[in-house]
Amino acid sequence: xxxxxxxxxxxxxxxxxxxxxxxxxxxxxxxxxxxxxxxxxxxxxxxxxxxxxxxxxxxxxxxxxxxxxxxxxxxxxxxxxxxxxxxxxxxxxxxxxxxxxxxxxxxxxxxxxxxxxxxxxxxxxxxxxxxxxxxxxxxxxxxxxxxxxxxxxxxxxxxxxxxxxxxxxxxxxxxxxxxxxxxxxxxxxxxxxxxxxxxxxxxxxxxxxxxxxxxxxxxxxxxxxxxxxxxxxxxxxxxxxxxxxxxxxxxxxxxxxxxxxxxxxxxxxxxxxxxxxxxxxxxxxxxxxxxxxxxxxxxxxxxxxxxx
Amino acid sequence: xxxxxxxxxxxxxxxxxxxxxxxxxxxxxxxxxxxxxxxxxxxxxxxxxxxxxxxxxxxxxxxxxxxxxxxxxxxxxxxxxxxxxxxxxxxxxxxxxxxxxxxxxxxxxxxxxxxxxxxxxxxxxxxxxxxxxxxxxxxxxxxxxxxxxxxxxxxxxxxxxxxxxxxxxxxxxxxxxxxxxxxxxxxxxxxxxxxxxxxxxxxxxxxxxxxxxxxxxxxxxxxxxxxxxxxxxxxxxxxxxxxx
Numbered sequence: 001x002x003x004x005x006x007x008x009x010x011x012x013x014x015x016x017x018x019x020x021x022x023x024x025x026x027x028x029x030x031x032x033x034x035x036x037x038x039x040x041x042x043x044x045x046x047x048x049x050x051x052x053x054x055x056x057x058x059x060x061x062x063x064x065x066x067x068x069x070x071x072x073x074x075x076x077x078x079x080x081x082x083x084x085x086x087x088x089x090x091x092x093x094x095x096x097x098x099x100x101x102x103x104x105x106x107x108x109x110x111x112x113x114x115x116x117x118x119x120x121x122x123x124x125x126x127x128x129x130x131x132x133x134x135x136x137x138x139x140x141x142x143x144x145x146x147x148x149x150x151x152x153x154x155x156x157x158x159x160x161x162x163x164x165x166x167x168x169x170x171x172x173x174x175x176x177x178x179x180x181x182x183x184x185x186x187x188x189x190x191x192x193x194x195x196x197x198x199x200x201x202x203x204x205x206x207x208x209x210x211x212x213x214x215x216x217x218x219x220x221x222x223x224x225x226x227x228x229x230x231x232x233x234x235x236x237x238x239x240x241x242x243x244x245x246x247x248x249x250x251x252x253x254x255x256x257x258x259x260x261x262x263x264x265x266x267x268x269x270x271x272x273x274x275x276x277x278x279x280x281x282x283x284x285x286x287x288x289x290x291x292x293x294x295x296x297x298x299x300x301x302x303x304x305x306x307x308x
Numbered sequence: 309x310x311x312x313x314x315x316x317x318x319x320x321x322x323x324x325x326x327x328x329x330x331x332x333x334x335x336x337x338x339x340x341x342x343x344x345x346x347x348x349x350x351x352x353x354x355x356x357x358x359x360x361x362x363x364x365x366x367x368x369x370x371x372x373x374x375x376x377x378x379x380x381x382x383x384x385x386x387x388x389x390x391x392x393x394x395x396x397x398x399x400x401x402x403x404x405x406x407x408x409x410x411x412x413x414x415x416x417x418x419x420x421x422x423x424x425x426x427x428x429x430x431x432x433x434x435x436x437x438x439x440x441x442x443x444x445x446x447x448x449x450x451x452x453x454x455x456x457x458x459x460x461x462x463x464x465x466x467x468x469x470x471x472x473x474x475x476x477x478x479x480x481x482x483x484x485x486x487x488x489x490x491x492x493x494x495x496x497x498x499x500x501x502x503x504x505x506x507x508x509x510x511x512x513x514x515x516x517x518x519x520x521x522x523x524x525x526x527x528x529x530x531x532x533x534x535x536x537x538x539x540x541x542x543x544x545x546x547x548x549x550x551x552x
Binding site for chain 2: 053178179181183184188262263264265266
């Protein structure tokens, strides 16, 4: 096959950045990005956005040169996406924070509450239970990030890590402060309320884990083909019949359980804000499912069965 | 903080691109014209009320009481503008408009109305006058824009008066919040302490201090944004006259 020429221009000022000759037509966008990286050390492939049009959508790494609407000389427009950070790193950082922050409040480390309470423990058993649940939730998240999740996009802009960590860490401080406070008031309906809430929490945590495993098993490692998730033999996955993003559904459920367990307004706020954000994400995911698959089940809603 | 900032930025580009963008329908336009006329009239009522009260009393003191009711009514009415953005008949950001309107409503109700002792402060007059002049110009600007008949004077006023009015309003607002602090601390207004069954606490005094601090990063940003908008909107006219 005849070899191609690739020209890379800056999307903003149309300045010629690089001319590559003798490029194989079977080369992928990722190959071209790697070649670009060799001559411009600053711009590693994850930071590059290459488009056919200065204002167009970025091309995917796996797109092949000869399948694109270009002649033997391909012109790509480059945009710098800024410093990138891997999803895995962001997830781990945003989860490790709350884990340790909560424990600091639980053990009543000095300078948080009045000195006479330093290193004391709460007399309410629900506070111990809440610490267990909160810690379990974040440990589970960390383990899932390390061993379960398959991220389809490797990186996100660096500033996201500051935004995300600020959100998770600040809310963790806010919640942990009140739950572990010496003047904490246990739930109004006592043991009954806590046990019911615990049931909801555990149920939703198992559900969340089941969904994450199911999504992981949807495609073999490295494959980028998208598939519709369906209910499996695991009862926790039967919710796929009614909902597109049950991972979010179970997450909201877990936090709802935690709110009822602790009867704490900041936790309620966290649940509500999380619910709003996850609903937006679920709607986006649902829409992309509908766009991608003509045969997508019509009974499904984005996050809440029949409702939302 | 005073409203001129964000509202300006959104309608300015709208002036020229009326024909390119699909504007609000006829019914929506009619409604918006009525809304803006009513608001212009309302703030004129407040302006007149201030002048009359000043002439009657012969002093700046305690003029707030003479316009308290229309001020509350028309400033609170501005909440509708958030709805306009949400529904889409006004091409502004819901978040930005919401933030602006809520800050005005906050000052009107949660500070001036709630802390009686500050109502006789001169700082209240400072921001009320700033708001009144700003809003009269702003709402008449929108009215004329919607009717495609914007006199240059109004456009000029909108993009020029803020230079003095914006800092004036901010000063009045900050001084008023500062004056309210001792009373809030003494009475524990809007504050919740532990223990309580919702395991929540809120200290309004600290909240007001944080609000005052937030003016430091926010005010310069909005002010310089307005100055840049001014150059963009009024600058072009100067260029045309130079060419001729």
